[in-house]
Amino acid sequence: MMRSMFAAVSALRNHQTRMDVICNKIANVNTVAFKSSRVTFQDVFYQTLSGGSASDSANNRGGINPRQVGVGMAVNSIDTNFTQGNVEPTGVPTDVMIQGDGFFVLSPDGGTTKYYTRAGVFGFDAEGNLINKSNGMFVLDSGGNPIKIDNFSEVESFKISGDGTVTYIDASGQQNDAGQIGLAKFANPEGLLKVGENLYQFDVNADSQDEDSLIGAPGEEGRGTLVPGSLEMSNVDLAKEFTDMIITQRGYQANARTITTADEMLQELVNLKR
Numbered sequence: 001m002m003r004s005m006f007a008a009v010s011a012l013r014n015h016q017t018r019m020d021v022i023c024n025k026i027a028n029v030n031t032v033a034f035k036s037s038r039v040t041f042q043d044v045f046y047q048t049l050s051g052g053s054a055s056d057s058a059n060n061r062g063g064i065n066p067r068q069v070g071v072g073m074a075v076n077s078i079d080t081n082f083t084q085g086n087v088e089p090t091g092v093p094t095d096v097m098i099q100g101d102g103f104f105v106l107s108p109d110g111g112t113t114k115y116y117t118r119a120g121v122f123g124f125d126a127e128g129n130l131i132n133k134s135n136g137m138f139v140l141d142s143g144g145n146p147i148k149i150d151n152f153s154e155v156e157s158f159k160i161s162g163d164g165t166v167t168y169i170d171a172s173g174q175q176n177d178a179g180q181i182g183l184a185k186f187a188n189p190e191g192l193l194k195v196g197e198n199l200y201q202f203d204v205n206a207d208s209q210d211e212d213s214l215i216g217a218p219g220e221e222g223r224g225t226l227v228p229g230s231l232e233m234s235n236v237d238l239a240k241e242f243t244d245m246i247i248t249q250r251g252y253q254a255n256a257r258t259i260t261t262a263d264e265m266l267q268e269l270v271n272l273k274r
Helices: 003-027 238-270
Strands: 037-043 046-050 067-070 073-080 087-089 095-099 103-107 115-117 120-124 130-132 157-160 165-169 175-180 193-196 199-201 225-228 230-232
Touching (some): 003 073, 157 225
Parallel strands (some): 095 230
Antiparallel strands (some): 046 067, 157 165
């Protein structure tokens, strides 16, 4: 078979991967705190037809460059873009947005298992626990513990401040602190593992430190501050995505045409014997 066939097939497969990523970004254009990503390509292998040689001054001959033929391409990386999304004011007192770096810390079991998110769609359950509304996970404080308002049914009002402190007025009119929402900051957030539901999990390339030591108070050690009553919007740029979609489609079409042309050349070869 012709080398061009294999090169074109690899391009079709990997352009399809790029199209899958683009379509996922467009599908999540209105997903709270969704982070876009990009696909980059690389050439993968070359068949050397002849090696290079140095110049030979004794025979008055110059050097010869190597002759190589490429046989395809592959996905180089799929990178996540963690730039800040726009602010969406909601007026809901339990909605919280991170302005700057950091992730909210969630746990399904009170702190042993941890997940991270930029989507601060929070609320209180019937027992006064501050939870993620989509899955009921507990929101952890700066010490890695769940945030809870005791005697929640008797609470007159509550408030989340810009530093993450959750305060409430109890039945006697006294103001109390329920805890401070914690944020985790990673040296390499692109190293986090996406698990769906706007959640990430810690992975080995995210940070070299212990996972528990990465949690702290908003505004400290480079962590962002909080904006209560607001949510972070998706950072997907539709104009760029549609442009990338056109480029990807044309690349796919060009490589499909390459296969058609190589097939016609093979047909000519078969027709030599009549």
